[in-house]
Amino acid sequence: MYTIDALTINAKNWEDINWIDIENADILKVLLNELRQRRNTTYFKWVKGHNNNLGNEKANELAGQGANKEETDQVSMKVNKKFKIEGARLQSLTFKTAYRNIVKHYEGAMTENTKSRVEDAQDEVERTTGIRPDREKIWTSLTKEPISRNISDFIWKTIHNSHRCGQFFINIPDLADRAQWRMCGDLETMEHIIIHCEENGRKQLMEHVQKTWEEINKNEGNTEWIEPTIGIIRGLGTISFWDRERPLTQKSNLYKVLISEAIWTIWKTRNARCIKEEIITSPNMIHRWNQAIRLRILVDRSTITREPFAE
Ligand SMILES: [Zn+2]
Structure with missing residues (x-):
């Protein structure tokens, strides 16, 4: 819920204040940038965890693998400038x-x-x-x-x-x-x-x-x-x-x-x-x-x- 709210409801306000004092700003900015590059509208739906939902099971599996890695992966935090909203409004x-x-x-x-x-x-x-x-x-x-x-x-x-x-x-x-x-x-x-x-x-x-x-x-x-x-x-x-x-x-x-x-x-x-x-x-x-x-x-x-x- 936190992530969905962050991306759908709060993001605009947070951009307005240039992400000052917002937790996880670095990650959310990258996510938001990815979403903006999609050609279609993206819808989010919350699903109950551990309830035989395929996407959810797969996500859990990946999260489990990630948590057990000896070394953390380098995730690219690059953003496409074309979709970046610069500076505080x-x-x-x-x-x-x-x-x-x-x-x-x-x-x-x-x-x-x-x-x-x-x-x-x-x-x-x-x-x-x-x-x-x-x-x-x-x-x-x-x-x-x-x-x-x-x-x-x-x-x-x-x-x-x-x-x-x-x-x-x-x-x-x-x-x-x-x-x-x-x-x-x-x-x-x-x-x-x-x-x-x-x-x-x-x-x-x-x-x-x-x-x-x-x-x-x-x-x-x-x-x-x-x-x-x-x-x-x-x-x-x-x-x-x-x-x-x-x-x-x-x-x-x-x-x-x-x-x-x-x-x-x-x-x-x-x-x-x-x-x-x-x-x-x-x-x-x-x-x-x-x-x-x-x-x-x-x-x-x-x-x-x-x-x-x-x-
Ligand atoms: Zn007057």
């Missing part, structure tokens, strides 16, 4: 799985589109902070504080353009109308949702976020604000504020927290409206964001300053 990876995979496979498996999105993130971070992060830092920074795990995953998917919205639905006949955002009628790309939409409450929330930022930083006299673009979001982990030569870690962390929680609020709101048909106003969104930030402050007092959120 990064689109479906969660950040955690992908991160474990990075060292081994990641650079090589990145698509050109992903590369250009990462490059845009590098450009945007450089444009606004004066420091160009290297490519690897764009994603490794996502594993670090203070961006929370689920939002890191969200940003990771945004780098890979793998959310189910907009373009994703256009080619699916029954769902094509989901491509349009029903509040404004524009094509619902991730960039539209979190950066450009004028109708989904994003604008009011972002204004509130910026005001909050300025409020916190006004004592220090420098309220310089980095307007988030899609590149800034994708490179968010690498944003840093400086006082000449001195990195302002707290300030940088504050920015990351405020922005990451804001895009998360926008995305969750969008889903609640789209999927659960909830009605959420922009004051609701601001309220949710405030609560998320309060919670962050309770959990992690050292990361961000308390003041404007004190109740």
Whole structure:
């Protein structure tokens, strides 16, 4: 059963995660490759063992012979490249799985589109902070504080353009109308949702976020604000504020927290409206964001300053 399930049900998912942490991956990959080379569909049927089934008896016999050999045979583990599915299908990876995979496979498996999105993130971070992060830092920074795990995953998917919205639905006949955002009628790309939409409450929330930022930083006299673009979001982990030569870690962390929680609020709101048909106003969104930030402050007092959120 294990083998049948592995080949018929699990294989596709396992290929998607590039077989990371899957037992017997080497053998299963070869088996799968053999099956794909057949010209016909292969069906599997489980049979009870030791029950006078010819194929089963023969298989037992061979297994017995194999087990009694003095030396093990060399089994060819070669695969036919034509039938090999290369690399992780990064689109479906969660950040955690992908991160474990990075060292081994990641650079090589990145698509050109992903590369250009990462490059845009590098450009945007450089444009606004004066420091160009290297490519690897764009994603490794996502594993670090203070961006929370689920939002890191969200940003990771945004780098890979793998959310189910907009373009994703256009080619699916029954769902094509989901491509349009029903509040404004524009094509619902991730960039539209979190950066450009004028109708989904994003604008009011972002204004509130910026005001909050300025409020916190006004004592220090420098309220310089980095307007988030899609590149800034994708490179968010690498944003840093400086006082000449001195990195302002707290300030940088504050920015990351405020922005990451804001895009998360926008995305969750969008889903609640789209999927659960909830009605959420922009004051609701601001309220949710405030609560998320309060919670962050309770959990992690050292990361961000308390003041404007004190109740
Ligand atoms: Zn819109």
